[in-house]
Amino acid sequence: MSWQVFLMTETVLTVIQCSAEADTGCLLKKRTGAHGVVMPANLAHRFLVVLTRVFGWVALLAATAVSAETDCVRITTAERSFTVETQRLRVTFADGMIVALENLQTGERHADAGLDDLGMPRGMGHLRGGVEHVERLHIPWHTSSTTLAEENEIHPRPNRRDEPVYFRPHERSEFSTREIEHGIQAVWQGLTNGQDVFPDDRLTITAWVDAVSGRLMFQASASSPDKGVFGVQVPIVNMADYHELYLPSFGGIMVNRQMTTGLKTFGGLRNFLEARVVGIEGRQGSIGLWAQDDLFYNHYLLLNWSGRSFSLAFEHLNLMPFDEHQQTESVVYHLDVFDGGWVDAMTPYRDWYQQTFADQMQQRASVEWADKIRIIIDSFSPDDHEMYARVAQMFDPGTVLFHEWNARAAGFDSELPDWTPREGYASRVRDLQGHGFRTMAYVNTYCVNYNSPVFKRDNIADFGLTRKMTISQYSNRRIGEDQASQWQGFHDGQLLYLDPLSPRWREYHTDMMIDWHRQTGTDANYEDVLGTAGDFGNGVVDGLFAGQGGAAQTRDLLQRNTAVPMASEYAPENVAFGVRWPLSYLTVWGSTRTRLFWTERTRPISAYIHGPLLRPWVPILRTQDDVRRHWVMAWSDGLGGLAQLRGGRLELDAVRGAQALLNYRAQRFSSLQLEPHFPRERFRADVVGMFRDQDGGLYEYHVTPTLQQMIESCGRPLYQRIRGKESFESPLSIAGWPAYRDRKLIGLNPQAYYGLVPGQDQPPTSIRIVGLPEGVMVRRYYQREDVSVVALEPIDDRTGAPATVELFTNRPVRQIVLTNDDRTVLHDGADLPAWDEQKGQSATTAYTTTFPAYFVFIHGPVAQTGHGYVGDDKETGIHVIPDVGLDIGVDWDLVHRRIWPVPYVGKTGEPGMESFRRTSSQEEVMLDYLVQVPDEATSLLVYLKNAQNVHGNGTIARLYLNGKLVRAYDFGAIAHPDWKPGADGVPSNLWPERRVHQWKVPLGHLARQPVLISLGTDSRKCTNADNFWWSRPILIRDGNQAETYVALTDDGELAEEPSRMLDTGFILQEGTGRTPCGY
Secondary structure, rough: OEEEEEEEEOOOEEEEOOOOOOHHHHHHHHHHOOOOEEHHHHHHHHHHHHHHHHOOOOOOOOOOOOOOOOOOEEEEEEEEEEEEOOOOOOEEEEEOOOEEEOOOOOOOEEHHHHHOOOOOOEEHHHHEHHHHHHHHHHHEEEOOOOOOOOOOOOOOOOOOHHHHEEEOOOOOOEEEEEOOOOEEEEEEEEOOOOEEEEEEEEEEEEEEEEEOOOOOOEEEEEEEOOOOOOEEEEOOOEEEOOOEEEEEEOOOOOOOOOOEEEEEEEEOOOOEEEEEEEEEEEEOOOEEEEEOOOOOOEEEEEEEEOOOOOOEEEEOOOOOOOOOOOOEHHHHOOEEEOOOOHHHHHHHHHHHHHHHHHHHHHHHOOOOHHHOOOOOEEOOOOHHHHHHHHHEEEEEEEEEEEOOOOEEEOOOOOOOOOOEEOOOOHHHHHHHOOOOOEEEEEOOOOOOEOOOOOHOOOOOHHHHOOOOOOOHHHHHOOOOOOOOHHHOOOOOEEEEEEOOOHHHHHHHHHHHHHHHHHHHHOEEEEOOOHOOOOOOOOEEOOOOOOOHHHHHHHHHHHHHHHOOOEEEEOOOOOOOOHHEEEEEOHOOOHHHHHHHHHHHEEEOOHHHHHOOOOEEOOOOOOOOOOHHEEEEEEEEHHHOOOEEEEEEHHHHHOOOOHHHHHHHHHHHHHHHHEEOOOOOOOOOOEEOOOOOOOOOOOOEEEOOEEEEEEEOOOOEEEEEEEEEOOOEOOEEEEEOOOEOOEEEEEOOOOOOOOEOOOHHHHHHHEEEEEOOOOEEEEEEEEEOOEEEEEEEEEOOOOOOOOEEEEEEEEOOOOOOEEOOOEEEEEHHHOOOEEOOOOOOOOEEEEEEEOEEEEEEEOOOOOOOOEEEEOOOOOOOOEEEEEOOOEEEEEEEEEEEEEEEEEEEOOOOOOEEEEEEEEEEOOOEEEEEEEEOOOOOOOOEEEEEEEEOOOOOOOOEEEEOOOEEEEEEEEOOOOOOOOOOOOOOOOOEEEEOOOOOOEEEOOOOOHHOOEEEEEEEEEEEOOOOOOEEEEEEEEEEOOOOOOOEEEEEEEOOOEEEEEHEOOOOOOOOOOOOOOOOOOO
16 A cells, blocks of 8 residues: 655645655655645545645655655755655756755765855757857867866857757746656756747656665756757756866766866767766765666766856757757766775676677677786887887786777778778787787777779778767857768878668778788787767767667678777777777877866776776877876876887887886786776775786775875885875885985986886986985986986075085996086096995095086096097987986987088188087987097087978977086977968978088186087987987187087078077976977
8 A cells, every 4th residue: 555645845745655665754854844745646636636726836846756765756846846765865957957965875965055156058959049059069179267177278168158959948838747657857948058948948857766675777868849959958067166077078087076177068879978887986986977878868967167156067969950959858867876996886887888799899809818907019010020029028918909000002091992901910919929928909990081093992982871960069060961972072091981881881990800800910909999989979870879880890700700899989889889999099188287287187987897808908109209108007097007218229228317217117907907997895095096906806996186096905005106206205206316315216317207116226226315405406417338328407496505415426436526506516536436446336426516506426437629620420329318317228319410511610701511419209219428628729529400391290309418408499399480270371380491500619617627518419208200410529629619509501690599599407397389299
């Protein structure tokens, strides 16, 4: 028997429907100041009719309790609102929003209607508000301020003025409700966009409690007599500012109140939003909001941070084109609270996904060799057998996957879909497999080049389906095209993304991949653009629509090309069930601020909700500097991803810097078989994820703004990355770092990234610094056969007065040259650290100096060349990491030489010929020359030339004397001051002419003393197209001792451009051009 309980206050009538077994008394006691009466259901209905006639309004009716286990559900109505109370939570819907949400188990009020912070689009989306506003609000990764970390300023930004496309309830809306099984349906008749009222528009929200799980479920629908309805959303608003929100975006991110204010949009069915699930951690427990939609309707996530509260909503979108739609109905959303953290909150979605796509995930898991992969090498020198052997020596080959970005005969993104292998590729696959490695190649799931030979040969025009429209460019939609007319307007060779709703295309692509495997033997495919399939205006094709085309393509590849596991570009929920290694190419998204944001905020969300066996792959491509390599490791660790390496002998042999940490980290991932681990309990504050090794050992990945570290279960760090520190105490060490006391590293540059690994002082550095004044950093340290260089610079203004540096040496020293701002002092004899032959090191010695201070420790003989060329033309370079100041430990052979005419050599007026050596490589390539200055009339002359000014971002040339920088000149692209977007005839960047430059520096003040001449070529964090050349230094007789820096032309000397002359300090940026690397 069912009972209904009426509770009356002044303005609210509450109806509780309970099962016969429920204890209604406990519910009555929860409300104070209310009068209760209990009666059978048939009398209750008659009583409600009487109340309605008397008071003139209808109270909200609640459903019978879902089961004896869930006890009662209480539903309360008020003006234009209703509240649903289950055993676990209380939720209030008002005017089309969730304005209040309380966890009844903990008492935590996650959303408080009292905040009244409603700056969020809501309700029905309609084109009549203006297509341009729809477009601006649906850029797939966008924000009303800038992106998550203040950028993406290329596009117009959505803002409150864009809300006219959303029609919502208001104070004059007619509000009505009706009882449904286990819940309520509420209708708001008459909607507004804040400018006009449309009395016949309707918004309906249906809310009920699931009979099995006790979760709150809700669904929205909307209608209008006017055509153009595009979607509907019910946001949660007024969420307290302390919450942390976990989103399946770019593999997984956490956002909190530290992000910029404004509205953020995340387009679904791509990497921007990989699933409709959000975990929200509060102070006690968490909230889960998700959809279980195996039909893959198009959708967006809208997230707003006002500075006071959070709001978010999943927006359900109609199929495009929207022009004829008069109504819409969303998928069903699930809402519940959980005891644990985001893992606990996302577990119901994960369980549903595994159950729904169990067959496909079983097919994904059928290739067992893929389970062992822990390292992807996606940048390497083809056919370098010595490198193959080196990798096989360093790692278990069965854990390594070599990926090739273009294994086709045709150029990248050309001649598609021609799958003719590049000459030699199949034999390279066999060679790699012969070493025990696995191989993967780039393929493309949907792209074609219009009217390319294979496009014509295979009659793609007869069955390919073009993409007609996107919501972010809806005004450019193509409507009413048939199979033939859809190709009009494309030019030959144009790269087109097709829509996999075409069944013949899906069959065709899988056929091509089967044949590709047969021809090449490639073990795995990287299916580029696989995760980009959504709604492109093609409606329903053979019963499928929107993202179902991508799902069908993935199923077909799994079923018919089963032996070939897949990586993919993106892994949204419509394809994730078939993907092993989703590409997380964060290096190419956003700018520096966003990438820094990701270093602290990536989380292993996609690895959890679409796992097991899904491991994000952050590629090493385009990471030609230490900073990006540290970012890549941080992103990958945060995402629960794989290790990555660049397969070059230079990188594999590196013993210092980020590249050395990449090597060490990859060895740990390979040997320990690390994989992500997901306890449902809430992580501690700085723990962002966990890993498990093959023996069950657990590891925690910790992140703070200054420290990232992988911690073993015993509490010992496996490796660490630090930034923002002047000193740091650790059981690990920075390989090659010369400055530490006991376990405390000192002299760190707060702006630099450092990687720490086991093995302190192995091998010992030539110079060991044990005492530094506060605020002084080791700006540069490297050691060569004859010299060691230490550059000490102030971090800030704390070191104005002279201070003491304490050090000892691990190699005998013949002389020390100390240079500061005032003078250069030569120390020898008794001034040198006393050498102890028995200990193999010197006594600790103190030197007092101002800062900056530059030490050159001379271990070997000094060249006595007199006037003329310095060096024997056999010298090698080293790679010094500009930010960190250490060299990577690998010599650089100067194998490229070239002769150029040099106008006006000396004073003869006749052009001469000068030999140059190409010095372009990674980091800053340093050439060092230790020589005695003959006399007071000696100057240094050197020639330099940048031989390309079209591609990449160019280089910076630097000249040092005794470790001190005396000249730096930017030979790269700098921003054109008159350039504006859309400016005709004005290039965005300015490049220098490709002239020979001549630098002349007086050395007379160092007469009869040793001088270390150092020539530096800085790649500006990008080696693309770099082509820079230096001559050998020349000591010339120069009585006037005047420095000159000029470009040489046939007509004479030109002064160098002042705008390209850099401060003698270092720049940590990649350059000032508008295309930083020019890729």
